[in-house]
Amino acid sequence: MTRFIFITGGVVSSLGKGLASAALGACLQARGFKVRLRKLDPYLNVDPGTMSPYQHGEVYVTDDGAETDLDLGHYERFTGVSSRRGDNVTTGRIYSTVIGKERRGDYLGATVQVIPHVTDAIKEFVLSDITDEDFCLCEIGGTVGDIESLPFLEAIRQLGNELGRSRAMFVHLTLLPYIPSSGELKTKPTQHSVKELLSVGIQPDLLMCRSDRAIPDGERRKIALFCNVGYDAVIPALDVDTIYQVPVSYHEQGLDEQVCRHFGLQAKEPDLSRWHAIVERIRQPEGEVTIAVVGKYTSLLDSYKSLAEALTHGGIANNVRVRLNWIDSTVFEHENVVQHLEPCHGILVPGGFGERGAGGKIEAARFARERGVPYFGICFGMQMAVIEAARNLAGLSKASSTEFGPCDDPVVGLMTEWLKGDLLERRSAGGELGGTMRLGAYECRLRPGSRVHDIYGTDAISERHRHRYEVNLDYRATLEATGLSFSGMSPDGILPEIVEIPDHPWYIGVQFHPELKSKPFDPHPLFTSFIAAAVRQSRLV
Ligand code: GLN
Numbered sequence: 001m002t003r004f005i006f007i008t009g010g011v012v013s014s015l016g017k018g019l020a021s022a023a024l025g026a027c028l029q030a031r032g033f034k035v036r037l038r039k040l041d042p043y044l045n046v047d048p049g050t051m052s053p054y055q056h057g058e059v060y061v062t063d064d065g066a067e068t069d070l071d072l073g074h075y076e077r078f079t080g081v082s083s084r085r086g087d088n089v090t091t092g093r094i095y096s097t098v099i100g101k102e103r104r105g106d107y108l109g110a111t112v113q114v115i116p117h118v119t120d121a122i123k124e125f126v127l128s129d130i131t132d133e134d135f136c137l138c139e140i141g142g143t144v145g146d147i148e149s150l151p152f153l154e155a156i157r158q159l160g161n162e163l164g165r166s167r168a169m170f171v172h173l174t175l176l177p178y179i180p181s182s183g184e185l186k187t188k189p190t191q192h193s194v195k196e197l198l199s200v201g202i203q204p205d206l207l208m209c210r211s212d213r214a215i216p217d218g219e220r221r222k223i224a225l226f227c228n229v230g231y232d233a234v235i236p237a238l239d240v241d242t243i244y245q246v247p248v249s250y251h252e253q254g255l256d257e258q259v260c261r262h263f264g265l266q267a268k269e270p271d272l273s274r275w276h277a278i279v280e281r282i283r284q285p286e287g288e289v290t291i292a293v294v295g296k297y298t299s300l301l302d303s304y305k306s307l308a309e310a311l312t313h314g315g316i317a318n319n320v321r322v323r324l325n326w327i328d329s330t331v332f333e334h335e336n337v338v339q340h341l342e343p344c345h346g347i348l349v350p351g352g353f354g355e356r357g358a359g360g361k362i363e364a365a366r367f368a369r370e371r372g373v374p375y376f377g378i379c380f381g382m383q384m385a386v387i388e389a390a391r392n393l394a395g396l397s398k399a400s401s402t403e404f405g406p407c408d409d410p411v412v413g414l415m416t417e418w419l420k421g422d423l424l425e426r427r428s429a430g431g432e433l434g435g436t437m438r439l440g441a442y443e444c445r446l447r448p449g450s451r452v453h454d455i456y457g458t459d460a461i462s463e464r465h466r467h468r469y470e471v472n473l474d475y476r477a478t479l480e481a482t483g484l485s486f487s488g489m490s491p492d493g494i495l496p497e498i499v500e501i502p503d504h505p506w507y508i509g510v511q512f513h514p515e516l517k518s519k520p521f522d523p524h525p526l527f528t529s530f531i532a533a534a535v536r537q538s539r540l541v
Contacts, residue, residue: 010193018071030270057302065440329360349381382509
């Protein structure tokens, strides 16, 4: 029997609802339960795939090729459970399903309305594709009081009724702001937020109160009294120094115990030893390396959420702190790369889109190649490395990507067809943009004797993709003659997946996104190896 925990947020956005949900999932898992986590997003886009990283942060890609909210990345990193397409839904998707049914005549002449048709579609989503999970945690995006959230709140209210208290629980995350002039933590915004929830018929069972300092007993009692919950169900959710401390902290404040109590479950104490070990390593590193991340969306670090975490995981594996030096690649248009990149022990060019800033990324790849600094190119970062090699080693000065328009030497070009399992996928230049990239897990074969073969320790890997362009195989011989090796290929040998320079301390470009699969307790081998190379580099400079 699956129990459902609905997590809403109040007072302000960005309270860390995704992290709180992920941490609760981790605590329940540590008690031996099987968990699944889901996100319901109230915006109208069908998925975040077409949104600018500035709007939405990173697009998290699942194995089955869905473009989803970045909170699903937290869920995976904290629980190790691979998310699926059915774990993230938006208003846009719900409405397109409902309107599709209406056009087919499935509603048999009924007037199609938010209640019950839209709310039914939401409920169907929440309950679908659940098998033997003990818990399904559903986070509702946005903040209570938003117009967009209403159908979602109504749907979970109905579910609370239909499933009953023994199968449903409402958790509400709020903020207690500290007012320096009065020296107090204020409970009023929390009271108002709970009132707002009550006005749509939801009485929360548990409150998680974010605060930058300890919550005095009196305030906790006041919240319990005014919000109609038990004192023990007011969980202080205090700021911590690393996100991987969150499961331990929330457990210490009684979060998972209260959840078990709500459902009447006698569960064993959770085994949180792996979280203790990770936090200890993060707090007591033996050294430090600096990695330059040369990207375009560096003013909103949520755009590179999984990447930053994967680099931290690489640090955990090597017992070092990884300091990230975020560099907007457009600065290289008027400033010299040397002053920015020389102090760094590794250079990473992440995924990206469009021509703006591409020149700076190519310069960064060149600096890394020429100076023997570890270089990690991810997706766009691999494509820029290939263009760099073509221009500066193969003498193809006009080499470029057709993503930037027609060019003389398209060393990176539009992917027009590829195999997905046994199916041939086709794309054309003028096609739709939403959901049409090469998305999700694809196999890649590694060349025996290559550095990546050594790093992965296996002949074939599966990694997640999100790209529309590919390195053009017509240039393989020319590029290999310069010392670049195509060490990873799609199983049919048509798509270059990895390039490396064997005669360099560490120079690897990958067409996929390894950062999406890294976990704090299972750091991705490429990140572990890259940070190890940066540690070696730090001893040289
Ligand atoms: N813009 C490039 C492409 O579509 C790279 C995409 C990415 O870095 N995710 O192929």
